[in-house]
Amino acid sequence: MDVRRTPALFLALATALAGCSSAGDDEAPAAEAPVSAPVASPTPATSASAASPAPVTSAPAAPVTPSTSPSAAAAPGATRTPRPNPVSIPALMEKEYDGRGLKLGRVLDRNSAYTRYYVTYKSGKLTISGILNVPRGRGPFPALVLAHGHIDTDIYVNGQGLRREQDYLAREGYVVLHTDYRNHASSSDDPRNEVTLRLGYTEDVVNAVLALKKSTLKSIDGERVGLLGRSMGGGVTLNTLVAQPGLVDAAVVFASVSSSTIDNFNRWTRQDGELAERILDRYGTPKQSPEFWRGVSPRTYFDRVTEPLLIHHGTSDSTCPIRWSRTTRDALERRGKDVRMYEYEGEEHAFGPDWPLSMRRTVAFFDRHLAA
Template structure:
């Protein structure tokens, strides 16, 4: 005969056994940091950086401080510095945001990759602002997570664009904001255009336009470990997140800005297949898109830099609101 005392004993034993098994599992996880946590228990802090989630995020404008030719602002509570060029004479002037390509932090100085373009446009009546991005120049450090550091370039640019106002830039014409990019700055700009859906006329010089994460893996052989660390981190990222939600190639239809694309036939950093694919995608989507191929030009548009910058200027002038 089963007594009440026996039932209590059995239930208590089952509970203690379950707690022991569960506690043992937690202890193993504590000892092995690499072990997967249950899906229901694992935080996903980078989920906020999907293109769809960023499009729903309200980016507050920041106060911009200018000291000679260096400006600074706060993005997500972190200081970001950059190079500013002001035209001579009386305004108002349009603003061009300059987004550079990849530069190794050990050799970077403020203005690397944008200084020459900034000087050209300031001489022709444009205010130019070129953010260093986190981890560069006088900015605060970037995230220790390599993918969050990548996504922070989007939030930094989004905050900067939101901060272009009459209070921060008294000489701004309050009508015109343009974007110029080079190389990796291209994928930043395209992602920002997708997130905002805003009409920022944009010029892309030799842009990175491939899907994420392939666009990252493509360049891994340039690192000292030939990409071993990046591939390891990517494996972790893919186990937790849907990479398709972070890839600009899936959201090109959200772009509502006119775009001018420049590519040099001697470019050794951007494969011609990338150019062909991107041009085809933009045409298929019937976007306001202009493509220029420059025979003999390299990744930096040399020796045709003067021709390409003139076309860029003419594009901005064409789309200037008066």
């Protein structure tokens, strides 16, 4: 493989639009005991008290009722197997994915190291836009899917977020597919995405990986695929690892949100009073519906992780506190998983002086685990 490797230190001065803003999305501490069986739809308790600092003034709506298999219900004496709540990670585990149709669009840029394309692919019934950086030289090249952090969809444009990483990794000989996610740029709209806790982003990432694997482009080695997520995209990456183990060969997260969805809900979603009320009315508070909140937290299912994970986090991150990544690392280590974490003294959420070092470590990690 003819891999072009050129220095990228000049990129350290690039803009940090790749992250989730302080008005982004986040989650909170759920119980850490591993759960191997799908979590059924919870029935919220009638208590009006919430396990969070902000009081809920409206009474919860009618509880979400667990559904059962039609065949089980029809067969007398048959064991009823409750289906998982459709808004849950167990539902993502059971979902049939058909990521496909990766299409090259117009050329956005061409330089001595790679060509940058506008692309689309299918995620279920939706069409998702993104960018694809294809290195010059003889392929096929290993591929990476990049999951960006929170950027307001009103201002987001195609390929925004992780700009430095897109460039750096393509120059290091990786095909880079940066997904815009649903509701972003030219992607199809999903009006329920916010009230379903943005789990649709995880579907889009899973389907992005499958679109690469199924692509007939000779430049892509669909047998060697990794995943990188930043901030909110770090949470999407953790969801992907527990929902579809074995999908990728290795994963990296930068300055990730919490692996407990309650942390993220309390830190960001509660600031949007109307959305928070809709979510709590529908699913119940963490105290009323603890099983629901466990069911949407990747930490609950860390026993399912099979891929090595590398974590980068700055000690001065005021957006996603470093304790979240430390807790994620510790929870994975307790389950005997292959996880390593680098801490960067004084680095903030966007990463500055130590960004080149973090990228050298990232490339070495992917080179090792995506080797031919």
